[in-house]
Amino acid sequence: MQIDLQTLWYLTIGTLMVSASLLLWERQAYPGRARVLGVMAAALFAFVLGCALAMNRSHISVALGMGATNILMMLGYLLVLNAIAGLDRHRYVWSSAGALSLLALAWAIAGTHFPAAFWNHVSSLPIALTCGLTAWILLRSRTVQGLRSRPIAVAISAVHAVFYLGRAFIAPILLQQYGPDILSTIGKATMYEAVLYSVAMPMSFLMIVREEEKQHLLRLSQTDQLTGLANRHAFFEQAARIIRERQGHPVSLLAFDLDHFKAINDRHGHPVGDQILKLFAETAREEAGPDALLVRLGGEEFAALLPRCDHHQALSRGSVIARRFAITAARAEGLKTQATVSIGLAAPDCHDLAAMLASADGALYRAKALGRNRVETACPHELPATPLSHSLAS
Numbered sequence: 001m002q003i004d005l006q007t008l009w010y011l012t013i014g015t016l017m018v019s020a021s022l023l024l025w026e027r028q029a030y031p032g033r034a035r036v037l038g039v040m041a042a043a044l045f046a047f048v049l050g051c052a053l054a055m056n057r058s059h060i061s062v063a064l065g066m067g068a069t070n071i072l073m074m075l076g077y078l079l080v081l082n083a084i085a086g087l088d089r090h091r092y093v094w095s096s097a098g099a100l101s102l103l104a105l106a107w108a109i110a111g112t113h114f115p116a117a118f119w120n121h122v123s124s125l126p127i128a129l130t131c132g133l134t135a136w137i138l139l140r141s142r143t144v145q146g147l148r149s150r151p152i153a154v155a156i157s158a159v160h161a162v163f164y165l166g167r168a169f170i171a172p173i174l175l176q177q178y179g180p181d182i183l184s185t186i187g188k189a190t191m192y193e194a195v196l197y198s199v200a201m202p203m204s205f206l207m208i209v210r211e212e213e214k215q216h217l218l219r220l221s222q223t224d225q226l227t228g229l230a231n232r233h234a235f236f237e238q239a240a241r242i243i244r245e246r247q248g249h250p251v252s253l254l255a256f257d258l259d260h261f262k263a264i265n266d267r268h269g270h271p272v273g274d275q276i277l278k279l280f281a282e283t284a285r286e287e288a289g290p291d292a293l294l295v296r297l298g299g300e301e302f303a304a305l306l307p308r309c310d311h312h313q314a315l316s317r318g319s320v321i322a323r324r325f326a327i328t329a330a331r332a333e334g335l336k337t338q339a340t341v342s343i344g345l346a347a348p349d350c351h352d353l354a355a356m357l358a359s360a361d362g363a364l365y366r367a368k369a370l371g372r373n374r375v376e377t378a379c380p381h382e383l384p385a386t387p388l389s390h391s392l393a394s
Contacts, residue, residue, distance in 0.1 A: 006055065008188065008191035008192065008194075008195065009051055009054065009055045009191065011191075011195055012047075012051055012191060012194050012195050012198055013048050013051045013052065015195055015198045015199050016044045016045075016047050016048045016051070016198045017044075017048060019044055019198060019199065019202040019203070020041045020044035020045055020048070020202070021041075022202070022206070023037050023038075023040050023041040023044070023202055023205075023206065024037070024038070024041045026206060026209070030209055030210075030213055032213075033087075033209045033212075033213070035086060036083045036086035036087060036209075037083075037206075037209065039079055039082055039083040039086060040079070040080065040083040040202060040205055042079050043075075043076045043077070043078075043079030043080045043083060044076070044198070044202060046072055046073075046075045046076035046079060047072075047073065047076040047198065049072050050069050050070075050072035050073040050075075050076060053065065053068055053069045053072060054069040066107075066111070066115050066118065066123075067104070067107035067108075067111050067112075067115075067118075070103065070107065070118075070123040071100060071103055071104055071107070073127065074099070074100060074103055074126055074127065074130070075100060077126075077127055077130040077131060077134075078092075078096040078099060078100065078130060079096075080130075080134060080157075080201065081096070081130055081133060081134045081137065082096060083205065084134050084137050084138055084141075084153075084157075084205070085137050087141055087143045087144055087208070087212075088137075088141050088142065088143045090137075099126065099130075103126055106118075106122075121167065121168050121171055121172055122168070124164040124165070124167040124168040124171075125164075125165075125168045127160075127161075127164045128161045128162075128163075128164035128165045128167075128168060129161075131157045131158070131160045131161035131164065132157070132158065132161035134157040134161075135154045135155075135157035135158040135161060138150060138153055138154045138157065139154050143212070144208050144212060147208055147211045147212060147215070148211065149204060149207035149208045149211050150208060152204050152207070153201075153204035153205060153207070153208055156197065156200045156201050156204050157201070160193070160197050160201075163190075163193050167186065167190065171186050174186070221233070222234030222237075224295075224296040226274060226277060226278060226296075227277055227278055227280075227281035227296050228281065229281050229284075229285070229294045229295055229296045229302070230293065230294065230295040230296075231295065231296060232295065232296075232297050232298060234295070235293065235295035235297070235303065235305075236353070238293055239293055239295075239305045239353050240353055242293060242305060242307050243305075243351070243352065243353055243356075246307070249307065249308045250308065250309060250310040250311070250348075251305065251306065251307050251308075251309070251356075252305075252306040252309045252310065252311060252313070252314030252345065252346065252348075253303065253304070253305050253306070253314075253345070253346040253350075253356040253357065253359075253360045254288075254303065254304045254306065254314060254317070254318045254321075254343055254344070254345055254346075254360065255301075255302075255303050255343065255344040255345075255346075255357070255360035255361055255363070255364045256280070256284070256301065256302040256303065256304070256321075256341050256342070256343050256364075257300060257301050257302075257341065257342050257364055257368070258276065258277070258280060258300035258339060258340075258341050259339070259340045259341060259342055259368075259372040259373060260372075261273065261276070261299070261300035261339075262300075264276065264337055264339065267337070268337055272335060272337070275332070275335060276329060276335065276339045277296075277300065279325070279328060279329055279332060279335075279339075280302065280325055280329075280339075280341060281294070281296065281302070283321060283324050283325045283328055284302065284304060284321050284325075287317060287320050287321045287324060288304045288306065288317055288321065289306060289309065289317065291306070291307045291308065291309075292304050292305065292306050292307075292309075293305040293307075303357075303360070304317075310348070311345070311348040311377070314345055315345055315375060315377055318343045318345055318375045319375050321341070321343070322340070322341050322342075322343055322373065322374070322375060325339070325340070325341050326338070326339070326340045326341075326373060340372060340373035341373070342364060342367040342368050342372045342373065342374060342376075343364065343367060343374070343375040343376070344359075344360040344361060344362065344363030344364025344365070344366070344367055344375075344376055344377075344378065345360060345363055345375060345376070345377040345378065346359040346360040346363070346378055347359045347363075347377075347378035347379055347380050348380055349380040359378040360378065362378055363376040363377055363378040364376065
């Protein structure tokens with residue numbers, strides 16, 4: 001059974017309306033992406049208007065009907081581009097308006113004289129260019145980088161761009177070879193592809209928004225809200241992977257405990273204590289190195305896993321963190337007390353996370369016992385248990 005073009009137009013309009021309604025409904029569930037979902041829904045409504053006008057263009061002049069339809073369709077594609085760019089907080093409002101103005105001018109100057117050529121071939125070029133640019137923006141997007149749904153969305157826009165490039169450059173060759181009858185086949189192929197695009201494009205966009213929100217919630221569940229560092233759950237998951245994939249490179253572990261923190265909280269209140277915790281997290285983040293996995297284990301306890309960092313480098317970084325923290329805390333505006341940190345460095349022969357934590361924890365308690373505000377490094381298991389201390393006390 002063959003489907004006529006009129007039925008395909010109705011089918012395209014129906015799928016666009018359903019997709020647009022779904023996007024508008026989803027704005028309630030994803031308020032952070034309400035604007036881009038609204039822009040994408042507006043794009044689909046522009047397509048609906050373009051389809052409706054295309055179905056009834058016989059009631060108005062040929063050039064005006066074709067030109068207005070093409071401009072409405074281009075408005076839809078440009079809104080899709082802006083919705084995709086909006087994922088990275090970018091907008092192309094003025095450039096989109098300029099592109100529409102140029103297209104309208106082209107129809108007014110040349111389209112009125114060659115409406116069929118413009119409609120069947122030339123009008124495909126700006127659509128192909130816009131869809132190709134949309135695919136490129138998605139491919140380069142940092143916001144959605146790593147999402148499983150992104151390659152699907154890129155492929156949908158890229159395939160649509162290639163299809164319209166074919167309409168622009170291959171269709172004229174087919175027209176010369178097979179005559180005007182081929183236009184009906186090209187028209188049906190265009191409508192079939194339009195139906196697929198009207199379903200796949202908005203659904204892939206919604207997949208991106210949903211997956212992005214899922215990753216955001218996952219990050220929140222693995223992040224300490226006060227300091228912005230990883231929490232205990234994230235640490236054990238990521239640290240185990242780092243150690244497992246070390247490939248012969250050294251990995252070191254530092255354990256931190258802020259000195260006399262309970263007394264500071266009792267004497268000066270929790271706001272001061274929170275300020276000290278955030279100050280330490282900021283100091284450790286700046287000095288531990290770009291690859292360090294920093295975690296707040298709970299309360300005033302922190303840890304840092306240092307990939308590609310040998311024992312001596314880890315000792316040096318720990319010393320810098322402790323020294324800078326003590327100096328920064330003493331100079332911090334609003335703090336009513338001095339603050340220091342004791343640090344334990346795991347023994348260099350520890351190769352699994354549990355052993356490293358136990359070793360660093362033992363060295364940390366030794367640092368506390370020896371006067372605090374210092375780094376203590378655990379000795380290798382085969383050596384006597386005489387600690388190598390690196391004192392920071394004045």
